[in-house]
Each structure stands twice: as structure tokens, then as C-alpha cells.
Amino acid sequence: MPQSTKFIIDFDSTFTQVEALDILGEISLANDPQRDQKLKAIVDITDKGMDGSLTFRESLELRLEILNASKDQISDLIEALKKKVSKSFERNKEFLQENSNDIYIISNGFKDFIIPIVADYGIQKDNVFANEFIYDQLDRIVDFNRENPLSKNNGKAETIKQINLEGDIYVIGDGYTDYEIKASGLANKFYAFTENVSRPRVTSQADHIAPSLDEILYVNNLNKKFSYPKSRIKVLLLENVHQIGVDLFKEEGYEVEVISSAMSEEELCEKIKNISILGIRSKTNVTKKVLDNANRLLSIGAFCIGTNQIDLDTCQEKGIAVFNAPFSNTRSVVEMAIAEIIFLMRSFADKSVAMHQGKWDKSATGSFEIRGKKLGIIGYGNIGAQLSVLAENMGMNVFYYDVIEKLALGNATKLNSLEELLNTCDIISLHVDGRKDNKNIIGKKEIAAMKKGAILVNLSRGHVVEIPALKDAILSGHLAGCAVDVFPEEPKNNSEPFVSELIGLPNTILTPHIGGSTLEAQENIARFVPGKIMEYINTGNTYNSVNFPNIQLPFLKDAHRLIHLHQNEPGVLAKINQILANYEINIVGQYLKTNERIGYVITDIDKAYSPDAIDELKSIKGTIRFRMLY
Incomplete structure (x- = not known):
């Protein structure tokens, strides 16, 4: 950072995420019967002071009167504020430490708690300008130093005049008092800091709205820790x-x-x-x-x-x-599948609806235990495999079919064809992915191949079951029931109507795509x-x-990371390394992974390098994307 540039940083809601006196109020009023009303009053007064609708001195006097705080509570306040430093200031701690001579805290807050907080970030005590509490003999806060210009209106501008800073001055803050520094002609730029709070009256006056400290460092070419501000x-x-x-x-x-x-x-x-x-x-x-x-x-x-x-x-x-x-969401889907299998085997859904209509139908007809029944799982991925384990633990005989060779868990039996599975099992549960090839894998022909009285559960994808064929099978009695959680066409939101041929069918459970919900x-x-x-x-x-291509990388330390994604063609890695060699750039570490279509090269290099080298790396034939991290 050029020596001539000085940063003036506000404390409350800028360096920290909160207004310190609001937090002090939570501490000092903890046992006050009117705590909530008083805390709200403090926040309201703070906001009026920050947006300029109440003079600062009036705001300060009113808040201290309500707080009724003491010196020993300041220690508790400091501990609380250390956990509330703004995230982007935490991220850029190294920058603050390295440039501490040129960073000033000018705040309408109080030195008593500000100095211990900013000291952890290398900011010097002599560079902190703030108010000072006055305590009585019992260490109660009874007033503030009224001679301090920061206790008065336009105090920040007056303070900068007194300390006589030279060179460019950039102000970072969230309040109207921060803007007043620029309005007084004492600063080159005012950055409205909005990471924690955004006040329209303040942002409308700003030279630049800064959602984070990263943004300010980036626009001034000072960002040495992060290659791109996250707020962008x-x-x-x-x-x-x-x-x-x-x-x-x-x-x-x-x-x-x-x-x-x-x-x-x-x-x-x-x-x-x-x-x-x-x-x-x-x-x-x-x-x-x-x-x-x-x-x-x-x-x-x-x-x-x-x-x-x-x-x-x-x-x-x-x-x-x-x-x-x-x-x-594997466990959630599996539990739903188990529940629906039990419900369908006992016709619980229909019996519950009948009861709500005042009908008492106590009968065992068509009701079965699941123990000893044959469960057929189509698709033996994460969900299918876990369903296999739980179902077996409940006494079911498990069979599965998958187009990819999968290791059977427990006593599950792999069958060699979909037809064999459909012919064999009492219950079919679908757990395939949504690729186009799986459209209507359970159609009229497949449903006909299922055992009479079987049930079908689909918690996978809507297009894998032919809905008209399923409807016919339920109405004809070929299938004893079905549970469907996914549909070929689904409403985009909860306000759109749901339409399906399956509505109103017997022993049919319809749910709104909530398997993982x-x-x-x-x-x-x-x-x-x-x-x-x-x-x-x-x-x-x-x-x-x-x-x-999957690469698990070590943490980046004391280096810049070059990420090169390219078409999987011979010689790209050699070209990357030749360019680095031409510019005498030392490689700290390098990682390469490819698949059939693309290659992914990660190169960690020493920090010193020529921008021309980066331009050449981006120009390598077949480059898809180039990123640089540091």
C-alpha cells in the first residue's frame, strides 16, 4: 500500500458486526424487568443517530442513561465483541497487521472497548480515536468526556483536522457521521460498508458501496490474500x-x-x-x-x-x-419406502380415509405382514442398497436388479434380468436415476410381468413408470396397490394444482415428491x-x-494456484510447464486428473511471476477455463 494512503475505519457495525452499546445493554440490563423495552429503545436511538435524524450527542446521552452500566461489565463486552468482528476483517487480518501504520480507527464509540479489540489486528493504540467513559467512585458509567470532539456532532471531521493526516484518505463506515468526513472535504473517498447493515441515506452519498473489506481492497488493487472479492x-x-x-x-x-x-x-x-x-x-x-x-x-x-x-x-x-x-437424504427415502410398503400391505391409507368418513371396516382380508415377503429393488445404488439392509432386518427376502455390477449387501440376491425380478417379487421398489434411457422402464409389458397382487413403489423419477398402464393395473386388480412420490409432470410450486390419472385410485398412496423432505x-x-x-x-x-475429474487438493499455502481446465488432448501439460519454464516460474506442486473429455491441471507456483505468463497459459489451444487463486 502506498505510504500516502490512509484508511479511516469506523468501529461499530463496520469493524464489528454489531453496535457495541447495544451489546453492553444486553449485559447491563440482563436482570432489568424492563429489559426488552429498554433494549429496543437503545437500538432505535442508535439507528436515529446513525442515519442523522438525531444528533449524535443526543443519541449518546440517551443511550448511556438507559444503559446504567459499570466498569466491570466492559470486560464482558470486550469478550463478546471479539466474537463479533466482521467476517471480512477477520479474513483480511494479515493486511491490517501489515499496514497498521496507515490504518486509523475513528469512532463515536469508546476507547475502553475498542482498543482491546483492534489491538488483536495490529492496529496501534495511538491510531485509535474514540470517546472515553467517565466513572464514579463505584466504577459506574456516569458520563463521557464532553471535551472530546467525537462526543459532538461532526466530531469525526474535527478529529481528522486535529491529527492532520497527510496524503490520500479513504473512509470506511456504515453511518452518516462517516460520510460527514468526506462531506467536510477531508477525505478522497467514502466507502459505505454494508456487510452488516445498509442505511439508504448513507449508501446514497457513497463513492462506492462496499459489501465487504475484500471489495475495498480489490478496487484499490490491494487485495493480496483473496484473488476475487466474495461479495462480487x-x-x-x-x-x-x-x-x-x-x-x-x-x-x-x-x-x-x-x-x-x-x-x-x-x-x-x-x-x-x-x-x-x-x-x-x-x-x-x-x-x-x-x-x-x-x-x-x-x-x-x-x-x-x-x-x-x-x-x-x-x-x-x-x-x-x-x-x-x-x-x-438416503435414510429419509429408505424410511419412507419401508413405511409405504407396510401401509400398502395393510391398506392403511384406504382404511384411514374410510374411518374419517365414519366407516368401520375391521377385517384381515387383503392385509399381510411384510416378514417373509419378497422385495425386488430396481436400482442398487446408495438408496437401493440401504433399503436392502433395512428390509432384510425386518425379515424380508431381498432381490435386486441393476444394469451395473453391484456388490450384494447382507443376504440380498442379484437377479440377472428385470423380467426375472418382476416375476419373482411381491413388492417392487424403484430406485433408478433419471437418465433418459430409464423412461417407462416400467410400462404395460413390465407391469403385466409382475405377480398378481403385487405392489409397486416409485420414489425415484416420475418418467420411469408409464402412468396409464399403472392406473389400468390398479383398477383391474392385477396390482394390489402402489405408492408414487414422483410424477412425469409436477407443479413448480405449492400454489399450482396437482393433476394425475392416479388420483382417487384404491390403495394408492400419492405424495408430493417428499422422499428426501x-x-x-x-x-x-x-x-x-x-x-x-x-x-x-x-x-x-x-x-x-x-x-x-475428481481431485482432492492440499491447502494452498504461500503460493498462487493456477487452475487450468482444458479439452483432454495430448501435450497440454507439457505446454503448461514449458510456459512456466520460459518465464522461470518455480512449481511448488502440480496435480493432474483427466476423464474421457476434459483434463484438470492444478499448478501451485511461487508468488513472483509475470502477467504475460498468465496470458500465455490462457491462450493454450483447447483451454476451457483458467482461474487463479491466492
């Missing part, structure tokens, strides 16, 4: 992604937009143009047309198991990494998928990606 990475989350997932992206510093429903192709084509990360569930189709409009898309997260709603080939061609949650499953998915995407964005790690 836009995330779009559709279809009611669990709040945990939303929060994880926000905590990382990304700009997050949430839409509760799915989007049509046309809607998504327009919406995706400036999006870097897209999160969807099963109803949103990410087509080639959508991807052709995705100019900045780095990654897609499928907050579910399946990824057939995503054009994976086009994502690969465009260098877009796709991640899903292959295990996170348990709180446990949604929380697991919401933690897993963002974690994988953020690992990829931050480190280049592609482990668990469904369309990229």
Missing part, C-alpha cells in the same frame, strides 16, 4: 433450499438471492446472466439454452441426489463444476452442497463433482 460472487438459490445453505453462502461473503419456486427455461435464461453459483433442487431444468446465457457461472449445486435435470455435458464444455448430495435430510444437504462448492471456488478442489 452472486449466488442464486431456487426451490426452497434450506436456510442453513443460504446462511453458509452468506457467511462466506457471497451475495445471495433466494427464490422459493422453480424457474422456467425462459425465466432462468434471463436471471442467470450475472450469476456465479446456481443452487437448485429437482424441478429446475438447467438446459443448454440456459447455460448459453450463463456468462459468469462457475458452479451448480443440486440440493438433491439426481443431476439429470442439468445438462452435464454442456456444463463440462463450459467449465462449470456440478456438485450434488449423493448420500444426504425431512428436516434431517434437508439440513444434511444444505450443509454438504455449499461446502463442496465453496471448496471448489476457494481451492479448486473437485472431489465429489459429478462432471469434473
Whole structure:
């Protein structure tokens, strides 16, 4: 950072996520019977002071009067504030420490708690300008130093005049008092800091709205720790992604937009143009047309198991990494399958409806235990295999069929054809993926091959069962019942009507695609998928990606990481290394993984390098995407 540049940083809601006096109020008023009313009053007064609708001195006097705090409570406040330092300041601690001579805290808060907090970030005591509490003989806070200019209106501007800073001055803050420094002609730029709070009256006056400290360092070419400010990475989350997932992206510093429903192709084509990360569930189709409009898309997260709603080939061609949650809702789906098998074998659904209509039908006719029955599982992946184990533990004889060779768990028996499975089993449960080849794998012919009185459970994909054929089999009595959770056409949101030929059929359980919709499953998915995407964005790690070569990378330390995604052609690695050798760039570590279509090369290099070398690496024939991390 040039020596002539000075940063003036506010403390409350800028350096920390909170207003310190609000937190002091929670401590000092803990046992006050009017605690909630008083805390709300403090927050209201703070906001009025920050947006300029109340003079600062009035705001300060009113708050201290309500607080009724003491010196010993300041220690508790300091401990609380240390846990509330703004995320982007934590991320850039090294920058603050390295440039501490040119960083000043000028705050309307109080030195008593500010100095201990900022000292951990290397900021010098002499560079902290703030108010000072006055205590009585019992160490109660009774007043503030009224001679201190920061206790008065326009105090920050007056303070800067007194300390006589030279050179360019950049102010970072969230309040109107921070803008006043620029308005007084004492600063070159005012950055409205909105990571924690955004005040329209303040942002409207800013030279630049800064969602994080990363953004400020980036626009001033000072960002040595992060290659790109996270606040510029836009995330779009559709279809009611669990709040945990939303929060994880926000905590990382990304700009997050949430839409509760799915989007049509046309809607998504327009919406995706400036999006870097897209999160969807099963109803949103990410087509080639959508991807052709995705100019900045780095990654897609499928907050579910399946990824057939995503054009994976086009994502690969465009260098877009796709991640899903292959295990996170497995248990939920399996438990639902077991429950539905039991319900169908006992006709519970129909008996429950009859009871609600006042009909008493106590009979064992058509009711069976599941113990000893033959369960046929089509698709022996994560869900099919776990269903196999649970069903066997409940006394069922398990058979399965899969087009891929899979190891049988427990005493399950692999059958060599779909027809053999259908002829053999009393219950058929579908757990295949959504590839196009699986359309109507259970059609009229296959249903006819099932045993008379068998039941069918489909918790996989809507298009794998021919619905008219299933309806005919239920009405004719060939099948004793069915449970369907997925449908060829599904409503995009809860306000659209559900239409199906299966409505009203006997011993038929219809559920609105909720196999994985348990709180446990949604929380697991919401933690897993963002974690994988953020690992990829931050480190280049592609482990668990469904369309990229999988590489699990070490942490990046004291190096820059070059990520080169290219068509899988001979000689690309040699070209990369030749360019690095030509520019005398030392390789610290290198990792290569390919699949049949693309190659993924990670090269960690010493920090010193020529920008021309980067340009040449980007120009290698067959390059799909190049990223640089540091």
C-alpha cells in the first residue's frame, strides 16, 4: 500500500458486526424487568443517530442513561465483541497487521472497548480515536468526556483536522457521521460498508458501496490474500433450499438471492446472466439454452441426489463444476419406502380415509405382514442398497436388479434380468436415476410381468413408470396397490394444482415428491452442497463433482494456484510447464486428473511471476477455463 494512503475505519457495525452499546445493554440490563423495552429503545436511538435524524450527542446521552452500566461489565463486552468482528476483517487480518501504520480507527464509540479489540489486528493504540467513559467512585458509567470532539456532532471531521493526516484518505463506515468526513472535504473517498447493515441515506452519498473489506481492497488493487472479492460472487438459490445453505453462502461473503419456486427455461435464461453459483433442487431444468446465457457461472449445486435435470455435458464444455448430495437424504427415502410398503400391505391409507368418513371396516382380508415377503429393488445404488439392509432386518427376502455390477449387501440376491425380478417379487421398489434411457422402464409389458397382487413403489423419477398402464393395473386388480412420490409432470410450486390419472385410485398412496423432505435430510444437504462448492471456488478442489475429474487438493499455502481446465488432448501439460519454464516460474506442486473429455491441471507456483505468463497459459489451444487463486 502506498505510504500516502490512509484508511479511516469506523468501529461499530463496520469493524464489528454489531453496535457495541447495544451489546453492553444486553449485559447491563440482563436482570432489568424492563429489559426488552429498554433494549429496543437503545437500538432505535442508535439507528436515529446513525442515519442523522438525531444528533449524535443526543443519541449518546440517551443511550448511556438507559444503559446504567459499570466498569466491570466492559470486560464482558470486550469478550463478546471479539466474537463479533466482521467476517471480512477477520479474513483480511494479515493486511491490517501489515499496514497498521496507515490504518486509523475513528469512532463515536469508546476507547475502553475498542482498543482491546483492534489491538488483536495490529492496529496501534495511538491510531485509535474514540470517546472515553467517565466513572464514579463505584466504577459506574456516569458520563463521557464532553471535551472530546467525537462526543459532538461532526466530531469525526474535527478529529481528522486535529491529527492532520497527510496524503490520500479513504473512509470506511456504515453511518452518516462517516460520510460527514468526506462531506467536510477531508477525505478522497467514502466507502459505505454494508456487510452488516445498509442505511439508504448513507449508501446514497457513497463513492462506492462496499459489501465487504475484500471489495475495498480489490478496487484499490490491494487485495493480496483473496484473488476475487466474495461479495462480487452472486449466488442464486431456487426451490426452497434450506436456510442453513443460504446462511453458509452468506457467511462466506457471497451475495445471495433466494427464490422459493422453480424457474422456467425462459425465466432462468434471463436471471442467470450475472450469476456465479446456481443452487437448485429437482424441478429446475438447467438446459443448454440456459447455460448459453450463463456468462459468469462457475458452479451448480443440486440440493438433491439426481443431476439429470442439468445438462452435464454442456456444463463440462463450459467449465462449470456440478456438485450434488449423493448420500444426504438416503435414510429419509429408505424410511419412507419401508413405511409405504407396510401401509400398502395393510391398506392403511384406504382404511384411514374410510374411518374419517365414519366407516368401520375391521377385517384381515387383503392385509399381510411384510416378514417373509419378497422385495425386488430396481436400482442398487446408495438408496437401493440401504433399503436392502433395512428390509432384510425386518425379515424380508431381498432381490435386486441393476444394469451395473453391484456388490450384494447382507443376504440380498442379484437377479440377472428385470423380467426375472418382476416375476419373482411381491413388492417392487424403484430406485433408478433419471437418465433418459430409464423412461417407462416400467410400462404395460413390465407391469403385466409382475405377480398378481403385487405392489409397486416409485420414489425415484416420475418418467420411469408409464402412468396409464399403472392406473389400468390398479383398477383391474392385477396390482394390489402402489405408492408414487414422483410424477412425469409436477407443479413448480405449492400454489399450482396437482393433476394425475392416479388420483382417487384404491390403495394408492400419492405424495408430493417428499422422499428426501425431512428436516434431517434437508439440513444434511444444505450443509454438504455449499461446502463442496465453496471448496471448489476457494481451492479448486473437485472431489465429489459429478462432471469434473475428481481431485482432492492440499491447502494452498504461500503460493498462487493456477487452475487450468482444458479439452483432454495430448501435450497440454507439457505446454503448461514449458510456459512456466520460459518465464522461470518455480512449481511448488502440480496435480493432474483427466476423464474421457476434459483434463484438470492444478499448478501451485511461487508468488513472483509475470502477467504475460498468465496470458500465455490462457491462450493454450483447447483451454476451457483458467482461474487463479491466492
